[in-house]
Amino acid sequence: GAGVSQSPRYKVAKRGQDVALRCDPISGHVSLFWYQQALGQGPEFLTYFQNEAQLDKSGLPSDRFFAERPEGSVSTLKIQRTQQEDSAVYLCASSFLGLAGVSRETQYFGPGTRLLVL
Amino acid sequence: KQEVTQIPAALSVPEGENLVLNCSFTDSAIYNLQWFRQDPGKGLTSLLLIQSSQREQTSGRLNASLDKSSGRSTLYIAASQPGDSATYLCAAPYSGAGSYQLTFGKGTKLSVIP
Numbered sequence: 001g002a003g004v005s006q007s008p009r010y011k012v013a014k015r016g017q018d019v020a021l022r023c024d025p026i027s028g029h030v031s032l033f034w035y036q037q038a039l040g041q042g043p044e045f046l047t048y049f050q051n052e053a054q055l056d057k058s059g060l061p062s063d064r065f066f067a068e069r070p071e072g073s074v075s076t077l078k079i080q081r082t083q084q085e086d087s088a089v090y091l092c093a094s095s096f097l098g099l100a101g102v103s104r105e106t107q108y109f110g111p112g113t114r115l116l117v118l
Numbered sequence: 119k120q121e122v123t124q125i126p127a128a129l130s131v132p133e134g135e136n137l138v139l140n141c142s143f144t145d146s147a148i149y150n151l152q153w154f155r156q157d158p159g160k161g162l163t164s165l166l167l168i169q170s171s172q173r174e175q176t177s178g179r180l181n182a183s184l185d186k187s188s189g190r191s192t193l194y195i196a197a198s199q200p201g202d203s204a205t206y207l208c209a210a211p212y213s214g215a216g217s218y219q220l221t222f223g224k225g226t227k228l229s230v231i232p
Contacts, residue, residue, distance in 0.1 A: 004161070006161075031218065033218070033220075035220075040224065041224055042122070042207055042209075042222025042223050042224050042225055043162070043207075043220070043222050044222070045212075045219040045220065045221075048216075048218055048219070056216055056218075056219070058216065059219070091161060091162070093162075099218070102218045103149045103150075103211050103217040103218050104149050104150060104169065105167075106152060106164045106167050107164075107220065108164070109154075109161035109162040109163070109164075110161050111159070111160050111161040112160075112161050114159075
């Protein structure tokens with residue numbers, strides 16, 4: 001079956017532009033995560049969804065970052081008024097179980113969207 | 119807050135050599151520890167997941183061990199091949215509320231020379 005897919009794979013934005021990054025999780029996966037990976041660093045947690053509910057957004061770096069998963073499948077991460085420090089790879093991951101079991105299973109990652117803000 | 123450290127940051131070995139990658143974590147109250155592989159321009163591929171009740175997991179030429187009391191995990195790669203060249207990341211879930219959050223190390227970049 002298909003894995004996690006993300007689009008676009010690459011995005012160049014001028015500072016101040018708004019961008020939208022899309023994630024298609026594995027079909028039937030309840031949990032969905034967004035991570036941010038700066039160059040030379042490990043991924044850092046941004047936000048977590050169980051179905052359509054955003055249960056944790058503690059990692060979002062500012063109120064310019066917004067994520068949604070309205071129908072419990074596809075998710076979009078939106079960044080408003082992009083800044084140079086937003087340049088990073090944005091990774092989406094999904095897992096089969098919900099909150100009660102997700103900590104005990106692996107997360108399946110997509111290829112990421114590489115965002116460059118000029 | 120969980121902190122994860124990986125040593126070394128980079129490693130270059132000749133083909134066929136056995137090698138060990140190290141991972142340490144500060145909070146031992148973890149559900150599990152995972153090892154991932156990341157190839158350039160690609161996402162993360164899960165290699166091994168060790169549950170907190172286990173001491174090691176094996177998959178082919180890979181063996182991962184977990185010592186919660188000392189806050190350490192190692193990934194052993196036997197008979198390395200050029201195709202093993204990648205960045206290897208370990209991740210431990212944040213303990214307590216929000217335990218689904220994975221905290222990653224910065225990774226070890228492995229180069230296997232033919």
